[in-house]
Amino acid sequence: MSSRGSWLTTSRTAAVLLPVVGLIAAIGLWWAATVVFTIEPFLLPSPLDVVETFLEQPGYLLKETGVSLLETMGGFLLAIVVGVPIALLIVRSAVLERLVYPLLLGVNAIPKIAIAPLLVVWMGFGMFPKVVMVLLVCFFPIVISTATGMKSTPVELVELLRSLNASRSQEYFKLRLTYAMPQIFTGLKVAISLAVIGSVIAEFVGAQAGLGYVISSSGQSADTALAFAAITLLSIMSIILFYGLVLLEQKLLPWAQETR
Amino acid sequence: MIRLDGVGQVFEGRGGRVQALDGIDLHVRQNEFVTLIGRSGCGKSTLLRLIAGLLPPTYGGVEVAGEPVTGPRRDVSFMFQRPALLPWRSVISNVMLPVEISGGDSERSKSQYRDRAHELLDLVGLKGFERRLPHELSGGMQQRVSLCRSLIRSPKVMLMDEPFSALDALTRTELSAELQRIQMELATTIVFVTHSIEEAVVLADRVAVLTPRPGRLREIVEIDIPRPRSLGQNAHLADVAQISGHLHGLLAERPHDQVDVPEARR
Numbered sequence: 001m002s003s004r005g006s007w008l009t010t011s012r013t014a015a016v017l018l019p020v021v022g023l024i025a026a027i028g029l030w031w032a033a034t035v036v037f038t039i040e041p042f043l044l045p046s047p048l049d050v051v052e053t054f055l056e057q058p059g060y061l062l063k064e065t066g067v068s069l070l071e072t073m074g075g076f077l078l079a080i081v082v083g084v085p086i087a088l089l090i091v092r093s094a095v096l097e098r099l100v101y102p103l104l105l106g107v108n109a110i111p112k113i114a115i116a117p118l119l120v121v122w123m124g125f126g127m128f129p130k131v132v133m134v135l136l137v138c139f140f141p142i143v144i145s146t147a148t149g150m151k152s153t154p155v156e157l158v159e160l161l162r163s164l165n166a167s168r169s170q171e172y173f174k175l176r177l178t179y180a181m182p183q184i185f186t187g188l189k190v191a192i193s194l195a196v197i198g199s200v201i202a203e204f205v206g207a208q209a210g211l212g213y214v215i216s217s218s219g220q221s222a223d224t225a226l227a228f229a230a231i232t233l234l235s236i237m238s239i240i241l242f243y244g245l246v247l248l249e250q251k252l253l254p255w256a257q258e259t260r
Numbered sequence: 261m262i263r264l265d266g267v268g269q270v271f272e273g274r275g276g277r278v279q280a281l282d283g284i285d286l287h288v289r290q291n292e293f294v295t296l297i298g299r300s301g302c303g304k305s306t307l308l309r310l311i312a313g314l315l316p317p318t319y320g321g322v323e324v325a326g327e328p329v330t331g332p333r334r335d336v337s338f339m340f341q342r343p344a345l346l347p348w349r350s351v352i353s354n355v356m357l358p359v360e361i362s363g364g365d366s367e368r369s370k371s372q373y374r375d376r377a378h379e380l381l382d383l384v385g386l387k388g389f390e391r392r393l394p395h396e397l398s399g400g401m402q403q404r405v406s407l408c409r410s411l412i413r414s415p416k417v418m419l420m421d422e423p424f425s426a427l428d429a430l431t432r433t434e435l436s437a438e439l440q441r442i443q444m445e446l447a448t449t450i451v452f453v454t455h456s457i458e459e460a461v462v463l464a465d466r467v468a469v470l471t472p473r474p475g476r477l478r479e480i481v482e483i484d485i486p487r488p489r490s491l492g493q494n495a496h497l498a499d500v501a502q503i504s505g506h507l508h509g510l511l512a513e514r515p516h517d518q519v520d521v522p523e524a525r526r
Contacts, residue, residue: 156344163312163338164361165331174361178348255348255393 045225075134087146120206130202137198138191145187149180182256262288267320279474295460303475337410343402352390380408400431
């Protein structure tokens, strides 16, 4: 018994197998519930209905997934491009930090769904307002994690670079930014999940494409199975993006697993 | 090589003014090994940072190689209590960091520095570890890498801030033997801060004793014991013990002044 227990906790196969078993069990329960309680398909479709719906129009659903993915990635990358320099400036200048920080907090405090209609007014019905929404949603965790990471650089490392007459930009790029990478990745992992949410809420308002649009329009026609198919695709996308980041981190920062 | 004239340092902290150092006159000759000892909070680390140009003195003059110190110098290296290695850089590229950050001499090429780095790592017994990351090494090995890094540009002056204090006794003995050998070989001038009396005596040509708040030079003790000396077995144990006793007496003076304030660093 104890040897079986240790196989389940240590083996690599078990590490892959166990989540799959859990997933299958959950889907099985869902399916059993629809059969046993004879739930109407427009209230809760069975897993089979969902798969069937997907197989009816895989091209269409995958194309919409592509739209959402593009918006999510676009906004996410833009948030890195905007967020990291802002974090650098905040760390460099205490004045700027006091000036900008409350502003950032204020912007972050706004429920993003509230500005979705405004974005449509300003930027129309295309992809651009969705990308901006994703940017707004995931920009904050990126700024915070980058800034905290750079500030947590050990004093002796900063002093070492000063003793070597390093320039300010060397101190920031050769030391602080690299030192912050593990924390930046923590922020990125939070941000990528938010990014998917951001693209969906943006698509709820004034969109003609994307999984969020599929969900909101299938709600209107009570095509629950279609909504479920879209939701499933969304969560698969979200999981893949998250683990993509995990893999990237392991690849880029082999030193981080050991020193943190 | 190093000249301090009437140097004083005052820190303006939240709790008011703190006089860290006052009236320090010290002249360190070329190729001399001077250790600084004192209780924690006596300003020995501050003194080292003044020489390194990491901190400007509040008053008084600091000169290295006949020039007033205005900032960190290329021919002065600084070694810290902790190894201070960049965790993402391999051993060899940590050693090469000074060359990469502010360049080396014009007469030596980068590949010559690289050869030098390999030589130094060989010298401290780290041959074969060049490609390793710091976390794969023990504390003693990391501090050896740090020593190589501070030697890479063949500094005229090495400033060392309790570099061996975080190591176990055996590693400490080994490294202090290596340091003496390296100093004799490379003819560098070393100022070495420590709170271990024995270490101060074994390493130094002269021991400078600092008294706390404000840090003043209490006495400079000449150590006339032939080299190489070692912390372990030593033909001159009696001499070491006698001088250590004297130093201990100096440090134990003014026992009423023992409020332990963390050492001010900046």
